[in-house]
Amino acid sequence: MSPALEIRGLRKTYKNGFEALKGIDLEVAPGSFFALLGPNGAGKSTTIGIITSLINKTAGEVRVFGHDLDRDQQAVKRSIGLVPQEFNFNNFEPIGEIVVNQAGYYGIPRHEAWRRTEHYLRELGLWEKRKDMARTLSGGMKRRLMIARALVHEPKLLILDEPTAGVDIELRRSMWDFLRRINTDGRSIILTTHYLEEAESLCRNIAIIDDGQIVENTTMKQLLAKLETETMVLDLSEPVLQLPRDTDIPIRQIDELTLEADIQRGQHLNDLFRTLDQAGLKVQSMRNKANRLEELFLRMTRSEPEPSHLTPGAEGATEQPENPQ
Amino acid sequence: MSARHLHDYWVAFRTIVTKEVLRFARIWVQTILPPVITTALYFIIFGGLIGERIGDMDGFRYMDFIVPGLIMLAVITNSYSNVVSSFFGSKFQRHIEEMLVSPIPNSVIILGFVFGGVARGLSVGVAVLLVSLFFSPLSIHNIGVMLVVVLLTSILFALGGLINGVFARTFDDIAIVPTFVLTPLTYLGGVFYSVSLLPEFWQGVSMLNPILYMVDGFRYGSLGSSDFPIMVSFAVIVAFIAVLYTAALILLNKGIGVRS
Numbered sequence A: 001m002s003p004a005l006e007i008r009g010l011r012k013t014y015k016n017g018f019e020a021l022k023g024i025d026l027e028v029a030p031g032s033f034f035a036l037l038g039p040n041g042a043g044k045s046t047t048i049g050i051i052t053s054l055i056n057k058t059a060g061e062v063r064v065f066g067h068d069l070d071r072d073q074q075a076v077k078r079s080i081g082l083v084p085q086e087f088n089f090n091n092f093e094p095i096g097e098i099v100v101n102q103a104g105y106y107g108i109p110r111h112e113a114w115r116r117t118e119h120y121l122r123e124l125g126l127w128e129k130r131k132d133m134a135r136t137l138s139g140g141m142k143r144r145l146m147i148a149r150a151l152v153h154e155p156k157l158l159i160l161d162e163p164t165a166g167v168d169i170e171l172r173r174s175m176w177d178f179l180r181r182i183n184t185d186g187r188s189i190i191l192t193t194h195y196l197e198e199a200e201s202l203c204r205n206i207a208i209i210d211d212g213q214i215v216e217n218t219t220m221k222q223l224l225a226k227l228e229t230e231t232m233v234l235d236l237s238e239p240v241l242q243l244p245r246d247t248d249i250p251i252r253q254i255d256e257l258t259l260e261a262d263i264q265r266g267q268h269l270n271d272l273f274r275t276l277d278q279a280g281l282k283v284q285s286m287r288n289k290a291n292r293l294e295e296l297f298l299r300m301t302r303s304e305p306e307p308s309h310l311t312p313g314a315e316g317a318t319e320q321p322e323n324p325q
Numbered sequence B: 001m002s003a004r005h006l007h008d009y010w011v012a013f014r015t016i017v018t019k020e021v022l023r024f025a026r027i028w029v030q031t032i033l034p035p036v037i038t039t040a041l042y043f044i045i046f047g048g049l050i051g052e053r054i055g056d057m058d059g060f061r062y063m064d065f066i067v068p069g070l071i072m073l074a075v076i077t078n079s080y081s082n083v084v085s086s087f088f089g090s091k092f093q094r095h096i097e098e099m100l101v102s103p104i105p106n107s108v109i110i111l112g113f114v115f116g117g118v119a120r121g122l123s124v125g126v127a128v129l130l131v132s133l134f135f136s137p138l139s140i141h142n143i144g145v146m147l148v149v150v151l152l153t154s155i156l157f158a159l160g161g162l163i164n165g166v167f168a169r170t171f172d173d174i175a176i177v178p179t180f181v182l183t184p185l186t187y188l189g190g191v192f193y194s195v196s197l198l199p200e201f202w203q204g205v206s207m208l209n210p211i212l213y214m215v216d217g218f219r220y221g222s223l224g225s226s227d228f229p230i231m232v233s234f235a236v237i238v239a240f241i242a243v244l245y246t247a248a249l250i251l252l253n254k255g256i257g258v259r260s
Helices: A044-051 A073-079 A095-105 A110-123 A139-151 A169-184 A196-202 A220-224 A269-278 A292-301 B003-026 B033-054 B062-092 B106-132 B143-167 B171-187 B200-206 B210-223 B230-254
Strands: A005-013 A019-028 A033-037 A059-064 A080-083 A157-161 A188-192 A205-210 A213-219 A229-236 A251-255 A258-264 A283-288
Touching: A005 A044, A019 A044, A019 A059, A019 A205, A019 A213, A033 A044, A033 A169, A033 A196, A044 A059, A044 A157, A044 A188, A059 A073, A073 A080, A080 A139, A095 A110, A095 A139, A095 B003, A110 A139, A139 A157, A139 A169, A157 A169, A169 A188, A169 A196, A188 A196, A196 A220, A205 A220, A205 A292, A213 A220, A213 A292, A229 A269, A258 A269, B003 B062, B003 B106, B033 B062, B033 B106, B062 B106, B062 B143, B062 B171, B062 B210, B106 B143, B106 B230, B143 B171, B143 B210, B143 B230, B171 B210, B210 B230
Parallel strands: A033 A188, A033 A205, A080 A157, A157 A188
Antiparallel strands: A005 A019, A005 A059, A205 A213, A229 A258, A229 A283, A251 A258
């Protein structure tokens, strides 16, 4: 079966001379849940824009399920559903009509379009609001509206550009469940996100793009295996009297009930627990200090992303001003 | 092109037109009512108050003479402004992307927006016609000519609005052409006078104004009186439609104003 997405030597130079993509190669297997990560301005949105025909490429080839973007653009477009980063619907249109119209653009007759609209709006908890104007929806509802709109023509490849930006934690989890479910049903998904926890939780494959080049393209498992050190935070049930000695694992005391231990690649948690046990320390709970993917991301992109982009609740989307009619 | 494609394009075309009609119908107080009120004022002031003192024009009561021109004025400005504001609004709010990511050919996008504009132009035209009945009896010389001229004119200016919308980057850009080009050309296009009243030199200049032929053609269909042969009016309108449609298609195919 052809790859869901195949990119060869993709380049994009904007009119102002900015070279956004410097010849990237990428392949996404069918049925995959794929993460495309990168700092701001790395080329993620340009790549997605080219795949979805919103941006003209300068050079290179793009194929979606074997359909070439240059030779068979219509087949490529039919295969893709896009959830963009910014809200791009008519704020002055009822949300039911927004989804039905999108189906109409794909040639789906109105009665069938309403049937599918009802299905996806119900799935995403928006059916009761189908007659409301889009501008009255909350940020999270607007994101779900864009997901329903992207799915109404039942594409084989769903591309989501920062889908959970500005969405609260509870809603984000429910969106993750929904995306996992449609991926399990066989739909390929490409996701860009600033929430690295999201990528780690959802995606099996990952590519990291930086400065218009792919710097990593592998499975999530293999990528995380590249971590040299992980710092574990240990909550103790009794105060520390004395730190363990003669151990290969560096252990630091943070306060009287908290320790930190650096586990090197090749070391085992069993060794840590044995050491703590010998020192008479009782561990009540343990967690990873940093997001593992975040550490790798920072190392590979050699940049310090803005804190707001790595924390839950950061706004990734901009409200559009009202449409003067 | 397969039957499947034709079916899909027809559905897409209907979708765009329906969306456009619902858009201007939802805000009828902004889109339908103002031109009707403005034209009613023209009828009262120019037709009723001043027109009584002007006397006949080309052998018709002045009020009767200006009715076809005022209907065309309403059709032209509303066809144009519907498409330019809708297309620019869809760029501004970025929901033009809904169409750009879908497999609709650019020709269908153009036709969808244009016939949305035609729907508004003709709706306002009919409303103005109904208002005119309070001031002047309905006069039909050739209903076929009237309908074809008003339809083609509406298509032509809807295309003009689309091209304006493609190039527009700010709200000023969508107001400049209607204010500084369209309105003067319409007022100088024989809405309120017969071109035969002008000195010879200005008659020659007026003949460069395409709106003159449209108003004249419509007036012929209504009153049976015209300054030019009706076929000249048709030829001018069709030629402009061909040029503007080709230009719009090239612009959208190149992604000017809508793609990076």
